[in-house]
Amino acid sequence: MSDQIPLFEIAWDEQEILNAVESIGRGGYWAKGPFVDKFESRLEEYLDVEHAIVVNSGTSGLVTALEASDIGPGDEVIVPSMTFIATANAVRLVGAEPVFADIDRDTYGLSPDSVRENITEDTAAIIPVHLYGAPCRIDQIQDIAAQHDLTVVEDAAEAFGSTYEGKSVGTFGDAGILSFCQNKIVVTGEGGAIITDDDEIASNARLYRSHGRAPGDYFESVGSGEYVALGTNLRMSDLTAAIGCAQMDKVDELIGSRQAAAKYMNEQLAEIDGVQVPRPIDGGTHVYQLYTVEFDSGIDRQIVIDTLDEHGVSSKIYWDTPVHETHYYTETMDGPSPNTPTTQDVADTILSLPIYPDLTPRKTDQIVAAVKDGVRQAR
Structure with missing residues (x-):
């Protein structure tokens, strides 16, 4: 059997090492430094934003962005159930309550119609998620938010570099967040950022990520600084940022390589009856942080998964349990179960295949062949 193809591999070169050595070799400023x-x-x-505030994870970015936007106890925040659990958890962590809305069939992002149906007098914000590397219907979400005076915090953790109508996702709302976790587009191991054009949100975010301490370098100053707000330590280290700088040197290449591999698989897999390949909506670009296909209901997904494994091809369901059906939320949510029929349908039929910048033609052929065999057996 051929070597197992993983879901992802990190693309790096000597610049990451050189930057890390420079940061370490400086002998200081490991916590807060020039990188x-x-x-x-x-x-x-x-x-093309005014402010990027880096933190230690995408989840920390979400919590910080909500805190900086004054979202808290008594507030409801509309989130999709088709997302990583951190999207909803961040809402709970600031004392607000997530309200789960259904997704749009074409984008897997929030359904504008479902958002409208879930707005109440307690709704304070919306967190649209740009899932798998493609934009959701962010223009419509923005229009709804404007009509109801709601804050928009975009979860662009999976979509760094994706655009809609020429504008980067994450930059449409009041704030956006990015993730640099090991399987993302730009990778630092762990890490995240809040991006915004709002000076007040940016100022609040910088305070919150560093114990509420007023501007000034704690490690350089002879004083302790002035603590003017409640905060915690969510800072990104200089060593982590050093790796991020090296990744930014080749970000267009990282994205282009993913898109080239995805284009090839799209062309091959689109020929298989019953398989829907990932494509962005009109006006959008896809960066393929995940390569997620959808099967017709007549195809037994588990047989496809087992066949892929036999061919040495990894796969995973993102997300196999909608967030509102996880143990924690079924135990802690009040009221009736959310009305999310599209989420339920999609969760039962999707599957993510390997995608990463260094995916070779030989391996893409191996993936395509495995999917074809799996679908043949699964009918």
């Missing part, structure tokens, strides 16, 4: 400032500037330039 942090440089990484934030690179993100601001690439995404």
